[in-house]
Amino acid sequence: MRKPHTEPSYDADLERIRALIGSMSRLVAWMLDNGLKSLADRDPAAAAQVAARDPAVNALEVEIDERCLKLLARWQPVASDLRFIGATLKLVTDLERVGDHCANICDRVAEIDTGPPAPVAALIQAVPALLRDAFAAWQAEDVWLATQVIDRGGRIDTLVRDVLKDGLERSRHDAAHIAASLSWHEVTGYLHRICAHATNIAELVIFLVRGQDVRHHGRLPEAEGRP
16 A cells, blocks of 8 residues: 655655556557457458557556656656656557557558468467456556566567468468468567567556566677776
8 A cells, every 4th residue: 555645745746646647547458459459350440549549548648758757857766766756658559559559450450351370369369368367467566476577578479470370371371361360470570569569668666666677688788898
């Protein structure tokens, strides 16, 4: 439980930012769920309605950024509050990009007239669940759930490779599958990027709670001369 600060308006500023993050997260999750539903239903009109919400995501990103910068200037937060603001400035970039990818998926709806291959269908199930858990980890500041998201995100890479192999095999045996395979390949790319953003959010949770930066863990060279 967070302890209240001595200045109530400081707490009010922080809570407003948290509320806006919640609104942005819910909107992005709605776009993904309904964008994929429009894809399953092959409903371009519904897809257009989903894509039309992307400017609202952009507006929330700008508002949250502005509120974070004003809070930094006015209150000069330290410790966990400073980590929260720093993480939030990164979080909203990930959320905005997820909104873009959802809109891109919607743009593909009119081009696709076949059901998804089995590996794509598995990806369509896995990615929204991953994103929801990343949001839940952020909301609850749950490091355990965040680490689970990171682990599952790595496994989704295998699904993506399966999609590519399946598309190549289908196209090799039947040229009629080439156009459909290319369209599903594009959808796969957007879902893979959404998975990456969900993983980024989970990494931010660990930074927020522990002050530990786990990005690129084990993949960065040690700096020369580091004590």
